[in-house]
Amino acid sequence: MPKIARLLAVAALTVMAYVLPAAAEDTIKIGLIDPLSGAFAQQGDANLKHFNYLFSRINAEGGPLGKKIEVVPVDDKLQPAEALIALQTIIDQNINFVMSCTGSNIGAALLDGVAKHNARNPDHRVLYLNCGALASDLTNDKCDFWHFRFDSNTGQRAETLVRGLPKDLKTVYILNQDYLFGQTLHRETKENLAKLRPDIKIVGEDMIPLGKVKDFTPYITKIQGSGAEALLTGNWGPDLNLMMKAGVDAGLKLQYYTYLSHVVGGPTSVGETGDKRLHTVVEFHPNVPAEQNSAAGEEFVATWRKDHDFDLFQMNNYMMLKMLTAAINKAGSTDPLKVALALEDSTAKDMMGHTYTMRKSDHQLLEPLYVAQFVKGARYDSEKTGLGWKTDAVVESADLNQPTTCKMKRPAS
Amino acid sequence: MEVLIVSLLNGLVYGMLLFMLASGLTLIFSMMGVLNFAHASIYMLGAYFAFEVSRWVGFIPALIIAPIACGAIGAAIEIFGLRRVHHNGHIAELLFTFGLVFIIQRGLQMIWGMLPMPYRVPAFLDFPLFVLYGANFPAYRGFMLLISAVMLLSIFLLLKKTRIGLIIQAALTHPQMVSALGHNVPVVFTTVFAGGCLLAGLAGVIGGNYLTTESSMADAMGPIVFVVVVFGGLGSLAGCFIASILMGMIQTFAVVFDVTLGDLLAPFGVNANWDNLLGEIFTVPMARIGPLLPYAMMILILLFRPRGLMGTRDT
Numbered sequence: 227m228p229k230i231a232r233l234l235a236v237a238a239l240t241v242m243a244y245v246l247p248a249a250a251e252d253t254i255k256i257g258l259i260d261p262l263s264g265a266f267a268q269q270g271d272a273n274l275k276h277f278n279y280l281f282s283r284i285n286a287e288g289g290p291l292g293k294k295i296e297v298v299p300v301d302d303k304l305q306p307a308e309a310l311i312a313l314q315t316i317i318d319q320n321i322n323f324v325m326s327c328t329g330s331n332i333g334a335a336l337l338d339g340v341a342k343h344n345a346r347n348p349d350h351r352v353l354y355l356n357c358g359a360l361a362s363d364l365t366n367d368k369c370d371f372w373h374f375r376f377d378s379n380t381g382q383r384a385e386t387l388v389r390g391l392p393k394d395l396k397t398v399y400i401l402n403q404d405y406l407f408g409q410t411l412h413r414e415t416k417e418n419l420a421k422l423r424p425d426i427k428i429v430g431e432d433m434i435p436l437g438k439v440k441d442f443t444p445y446i447t448k449i450q451g452s453g454a455e456a457l458l459t460g461n462w463g464p465d466l467n468l469m470m471k472a473g474v475d476a477g478l479k480l481q482y483y484t485y486l487s488h489v490v491g492g493p494t495s496v497g498e499t500g501d502k503r504l505h506t507v508v509e510f511h512p513n514v515p516a517e518q519n520s521a522a523g524e525e526f527v528a529t530w531r532k533d534h535d536f537d538l539f540q541m542n543n544y545m546m547l548k549m550l551t552a553a554i555n556k557a558g559s560t561d562p563l564k565v566a567l568a569l570e571d572s573t574a575k576d577m578m579g580h581t582y583t584m585r586k587s588d589h590q591l592l593e594p595l596y597v598a599q600f601v602k603g604a605r606y607d608s609e610k611t612g613l614g615w616k617t618d619a620v621v622e623s624a625d626l627n628q629p630t631t632c633k634m635k636r637p638a639s
Numbered sequence: 640m641e642v643l644i645v646s647l648l649n650g651l652v653y654g655m656l657l658f659m660l661a662s663g664l665t666l667i668f669s670m671m672g673v674l675n676f677a678h679a680s681i682y683m684l685g686a687y688f689a690f691e692v693s694r695w696v697g698f699i700p701a702l703i704i705a706p707i708a709c710g711a712i713g714a715a716i717e718i719f720g721l722r723r724v725h726h727n728g729h730i731a732e733l734l735f736t737f738g739l740v741f742i743i744q745r746g747l748q749m750i751w752g753m754l755p756m757p758y759r760v761p762a763f764l765d766f767p768l769f770v771l772y773g774a775n776f777p778a779y780r781g782f783m784l785l786i787s788a789v790m791l792l793s794i795f796l797l798l799k800k801t802r803i804g805l806i807i808q809a810a811l812t813h814p815q816m817v818s819a820l821g822h823n824v825p826v827v828f829t830t831v832f833a834g835g836c837l838l839a840g841l842a843g844v845i846g847g848n849y850l851t852t853e854s855s856m857a858d859a860m861g862p863i864v865f866v867v868v869v870f871g872g873l874g875s876l877a878g879c880f881i882a883s884i885l886m887g888m889i890q891t892f893a894v895v896f897d898v899t900l901g902d903l904l905a906p907f908g909v910n911a912n913w914d915n916l917l918g919e920i921f922t923v924p925m926a927r928i929g930p931l932l933p934y935a936m937m938i939l940i941l942l943f944r945p946r947g948l949m950g951t952r953d954t
Binding site: 443463464490495 | 653756887892927928
């Protein structure tokens with residue numbers, strides 16, 4: 227390398243060394259561990275796009291301690307081992323907060339990884355903000371002080387879905403993915419059916435390996451043979467899209483009650499055939515503000531739709547950032563322990579006036595949930611399909627205050 | 640009985656789709672010795688091309704244009720990539736195609752985004768062909784069977800009854816001799832590779848709207864196609880065909896028949912409801928592990944018959 231170039235490089239590095247920390251002081255970084263490549267990349271990509279939007283809104287409203295917040299995405303390929311490496315990458319950058327929104331298997335690994343790291347490095351702790359690992363175990367037996375779940379767990383979702391089932395429904399089929407999330411949801415769906423709707427008969431059930439089934443036709447044949455009127459499923463991603471498609475192709479007269487069909491890609495795969503047949507349990511959907519006459523909410527949705535062609539539904543993540551901002555302001559610092567204590571029992575209200583509470587006993591968010599169905603002629607359609615979500619029922623957060631088995635070990639301080 | 644017939648048809652349709660994909664791979668593998676990891680990626684390209692073409696000029700032109708485009712890409716890969724790394728042996732070729740998988744997937748995601756494509760069955764094929772015990776058998780599935788049968792027949796005729804087929808077969812075993820007789824062996828190899836990619840593209844066109852067209856479809860199809868090729872045996876189209884249909888049937892029937900290994904042992908007086916580590920294996924329903932059965936069968940065939948069902952040499 228010529229001497230001049232080498233000198234320039236050294237100079238540039240020196241300047242960067244001075245400039246970077248100065249810039250860093252004005253921003254609070256938050257890590258995001260999600261699948262950004264591989265088979266489930268559309269999930270991680272959609273989450274990241276949500277966060278880019280939500281972060282810019284929080285920054286416009288005035289971030290925590292008057293600073294800007296910034297998202298630092300790291301890819302985990304939906305592999306727990308990769309997620310732990312990603313966690314280390316984030317910790318090594320002196321970042322105090324880490325979010326992860328996809329996969330309960332990832333959530334379980336991160337919860338454990340963060341707990342161990344904090345026990346070994348009390349001066350260098352990190353707070354795990356869970357925005358989408360939904361298995362209720364994570365706030366029951368496995369609960370941990372350093373883990374906060376800012377989304378409704380499988381138990382809350384199962385109760386909402388079962389409460390939203392039509393009164394004349396008699397027979398259902400249950401199908402889920404065979405891993406932590408699917409298994410938990412499977413159990414809890416059955417528990418809630420037994421408790422709330424003993425008149426409904428479960429005529430069949432199946433577990434499928436996560437992301438391995440290409441052709442769902444045999445499952446559809448089986449569901450058809452069982453005579454079920456409705457299918458209850460927690461499938462997401464390709465597992466949901468392929469299954470809906472196979473059912474639609476076979477001309478199955480079935481109501482689909484899903485937990486995650488609103489997630490990116492779902493509406494596109496279902497298309498017109500989902501009209502009045504597809505139902506979901508969701509934190510928020512684009513037609514909520516209009517249904518509840520909220521001008522602020524309308525603006526929130528309209529701004530997003532200007533440059534995105536899929537739905538804005540992560541109200542919980544917006545509330546997470548708002549509650550985090552409030553907690554950092556209350557604590558007066560970004561120290562994970564102080565922020566964690568400030569987050570406990572904190573509450574916030576969204577644009578429509580619904581209450582969100584971070585429960586202290588198990589660090590589970592209590593939020594309103596919507597049962598919505600996919601219909602033609604909705605005010606805002608989803609993913610340019612011409613169909614959109616319409617609310618059938620709202621369950622307020624106070625009604626989802628389910629008991630927990632969590633026995634939390636709290637830090638000594 | 641009705642379940643049996645419906646499942647047989649379902650298994651056949653899925654098996655034929657697998658065969659379209661696997662036949663191209665087995666041609667390339669057996670003729671050139673190249674394990675083409677990017678084969679399922681070409682299948683994915685075929686689906687995306689078909690979606691794009693059918694949006695502008697319709698499905699029937701897409702059925703012709705998309706496979707040809709995939710064949711052209713295959714030819715380019717062979718001429719500008721594989722031929723160069725060929726001198727460095729099989730490992731280099733393997734790594735090359737392995738890298739292609741990531742490049743193609745990322746490229747697709749950059750052009751078309753991560754969302755699934757609304758690639759639908761064309762309207763003129765979107766009707767129930769017949770109703771079987773209350774379940775529709777979509778006309779599109781019949782169309783898939785037709786296309787794959789035509790394809791099977793044309794490959795067979797091409798390889799066994801034409802001069803090109805003779806030269807291709809000869810170039811496989813005796814490249815120097817064929818070259819000395821005045822044939823251009825590299826061109827033969829390019830043709831074979833492009834042909835294999837063309838078949839994968841065709842599978843993409845009809846598989847893309849039968850299943851879904853999204854950037855993870857290659858990941859979903861890749862492994863199972865390799866299982867089919869290994870199971871069927873190298874260099875044997877017939878073996879590949881039998882293996883494809885078998886895999887399609889296994890996956891279909893495993894789901895439909897809710898039995899456990901324990902149930903199967905019960906008639907022999909074995910009570911397998913043990914409450915220990917092994918107990919889980921005997922009590923898990925077949926439906927739950929159905930999609931994993933092909934992999935288990937691949938392991939068995941590698942252990943007991945490494946050349947596959949009808950293979951001519953060991954894998």
